[in-house]
Structures are given as C-alpha cells and as structure tokens.
Amino acid sequence: xxxxxxxxxxxxxxxxxxxxxxxxxxxxxxxxxxxxxxxxxxxxxxxxxxxxxxxxxxxxxxxxxxxxxxxxxxxxxxxxxxxxxxxxxxxxxxxxxxxxxxxxxxxxxxxxxxxxxxxxxxxxxxxxxxxxxxxxxxxxxxxxxxxxxxxxx
Numbered sequence: 253x254x255x256x257x258x259x260x261x262x263x264x265x266x267x268x269x270x271x272x273x274x275x276x277x278x279x280x281x282x283x284x285x286x287x288x289x290x291x292x293x294x295x296x297x298x299x300x301x302x303x304x305x306x307x308x309x310x311x312x313x314x315x316x317x318x319x320x321x322x323x324x325x326x327x328x329x330x331x332x333x334x335x336x337x338x339x340x341x342x343x344x345x346x347x348x349x350x351x352x353x354x355x356x357x358x359x360x361x362x363x364x365x366x367x368x369x370x371x372x373x374x375x376x377x378x379x380x381x382x383x384x385x386x387x388x389x390x391x392x393x394x395x396x397x398x399x400x401x402x403x404x405x
Contacts (some may be wrong), residue, residue, distance in 0.1 A: 255337040257390055259326075272296060279328045281404070286332045287346070292392065293320035299394045306353035309395040311361065314350065318365030321398040322346075325366075326373065331402055341403040342378040343370045346367040348353040349397045351390040359384040366398050 259266065272278050272289065279288045293300040293316075324335070333339040348363030350356070353378045355392075365382040368379035390397050 290399040291324040291342035292394040293317040317396040322366035322369040
C-alpha cells in the first residue's frame, strides 16, 4: 500500500504546509536529507492547545498535539518531495519538546504520538531515532513542538 493510500485509510488529510513565522525556512534540503523546522499544533493560524502539560494541558491532549505536529511535518515532507511521498526513504530523527511543569517525566509518552504516526504512515521507513525533552516554555505557549530529519530520493 502506498503512502497516499495509507493516509486515506487513516483518515488523514494533509494540511497546506505552514509558512515560516520568522526568519527561517519551513524545511531545507541538503543532498538527500530534509530538515523540517519545528512544528506546533495550529488550527486557523492559532495554537490548538496552550499551556503547560501537567497543568492546563492533559497527557492525552499533548499526545494529540504531537500527532498534529507529525501530520504537519508530513505535509512539509510532501512539499519537499514535490508532492510524491513515495520519495521518502526514511524518517531519520524526530526532536520532541514538551512545555511541562517542573518534575514532569512523561515526555516520551507524549512524543510517541508523533513517533507512532510516522510508523503507521510509512511502516519501517517511519522508524527513527528521537529525543523527547521537557522544557520550561515553548513559542506561543504551546505544549509540544517537534522537528524532523528525513532522507529522500
């Protein structure tokens, strides 16, 4: 089954890739690598969730935010692949950041929302290395931000 069919089976419609909000690029291609800038869960130009995990944002909401970040990453990868996600050879690495209260330790469970989706969509090509880091704040006070390094043909 191809990637497009898999997305359809999962009920995922890729959004229009979001433009950069400052002086950076949404993604950069160098050689056969694509680096996708950090993605946050947005809807209609506004954060879908706001606040710290463990305070105003639940574990379940943060997992969903990570999944939305992953969908946005896939949309940027599709743009980098000129519309053909079959060119994706591997998700190499995800970098996950969780805006959380002091002492919070469930960052890996949250970033699993993105990791699991990459494997659901790309199969073995979606298996990757990863970081899941807790932080005291993120831009726009979002609970989750995720970046990606991928290999393309």
